[in-house]
Amino acid sequence: MLLASCLAPPELCAQALSVGGGAGDSGYNVGSTATIRASLKGVEGGANRYAVFADIQYAGTTAVTSVQMDQQTASAPGDLRYEAAWPIPSDAPTGLYTVVVHVEDRSTHQTVATEKLRSFAVYRKPVRIVRTDLDKTFYSPGEAVQCEVVLQNLTDHEMTGLRIEFSNANYPWISTFSGEANLSGKQPENPALALKVLRENLALPAHGETTLPMMPAGM
Numbered sequence: 001m002l003l004a005s006c007l008a009p010p011e012l013c014a015q016a017l018s019v020g021g022g023a024g025d026s027g028y029n030v031g032s033t034a035t036i037r038a039s040l041k042g043v044e045g046g047a048n049r050y051a052v053f054a055d056i057q058y059a060g061t062t063a064v065t066s067v068q069m070d071q072q073t074a075s076a077p078g079d080l081r082y083e084a085a086w087p088i089p090s091d092a093p094t095g096l097y098t099v100v101v102h103v104e105d106r107s108t109h110q111t112v113a114t115e116k117l118r119s120f121a122v123y124r125k126p127v128r129i130v131r132t133d134l135d136k137t138f139y140s141p142g143e144a145v146q147c148e149v150v151l152q153n154l155t156d157h158e159m160t161g162l163r164i165e166f167s168n169a170n171y172p173w174i175s176t177f178s179g180e181a182n183l184s185g186k187q188p189e190n191p192a193l194a195l196k197v198l199r200e201n202l203a204l205p206a207h208g209e210t211t212l213p214m215m216p217a218g219m
Contacts, residue, residue, distance in 0.1 A: 016042035019101050021082075022118030029125045029154065031090040038069060038101045038117065040080040047071065050112070051104045052082045059096040059119070069101075090156075094124050126159060127204065128152045135214060147217035153204035162202040166217035167195050194218055 017040060024035030036054040043050070052069040069082035096119055103113040128151070135146035147166055153159050196218045204210055 016044075017103065017113045018042055019103065019113050019115035020117075021101065023099060023120035025120065027121040027123055028088055029123060030088055030092050030094070031154070032088055034086045034088055034097075034120060034122075036067070036069065036084045036086065036099055036101075036117070038082045038115075040082070040103065040113075041078065043078050043080050047080060049106060050080070051106050053102050053104070054084045054086070054117075055100045055102060056086055057098050057100070058093055059098055088122055092122055094122050096121055126153065126155045127162065128154055130209065133214075145217045146214050147198070148214040149198065149212040150209060151202075151204060151212070152209045153207060156206050158206055159204040160201070162204065163200055164198040164202055164212060165195050166198055 019038060019040060021036070021038035024037060028034045034056075036056070038052060038054065040050065040052070052071075054067045054069055056065045056067065057063065065086065067084045067086050069084040072081040072083055098119045099117040101115050101117055102111050104110065105112050130150040130152050131148075132150075133148040139145060145166075149164065151162075151164070196216070198212055198215060198217060202210065
């Protein structure tokens with residue numbers, strides 16, 4: 001039985017090998033770095049027996065980017081952990097990316113295990129809200145809220161015509177307007193959102209930051 005086990009194909013010898021893991025976050029901005037983590041359990045032989053790769057693919061396409069994963073020093077006996085960093089191109093398409101980890105036996109150069117891990121999304125966010133500071137922690141009813149905002153341009157070109165708003169309940173799927181348009185064609189703002197415009201036509205230099213000083217932002 002021992003001889004038969006040793007002569008078996010690598011795929012059969014590694015049947016007990018299980019792969020887990022996934023992306024370090026559910027989504028990443030273009031130009032940032034996606035972290036992929038994987039773990040191998042049921043490892044037989046030395047820790048250097050396997051080479052582990054993360055195959056990253058934009059969902060619905062055939063092109064695959066394969067990144068070799070680095071073994072982590074915190075690995076326990078029989079449980080190896082790996083990590084890879086994939087720099088997302090600044091012109092990468094936004095949407096869903098799938099991750100498949102495949103494990104190769106270094107001695108035979110054959111794949112002994114594959115596993116589809118959690119997918120992640122790539123989005124394009126040109127401006128980041130670095131920080132918002134309020135003048136107080138608690139407010140009385142009707143008391144004005146003072147707010148300071150720090151904004152950062154994440155692109156390599158100037159951003160112009162930005163409108164900065166403060167609201168008590170502003171979500172992307174809630175219209176900022178309500179009712180019928182007036183004679184000029186402009187709709188009134190939704191009063192339920194209590195919108196307060198902090199700045200109109202703001203310009204941000206490429207990769208620059210701007211601080212909007214403390215100002216009234218609502219009640």
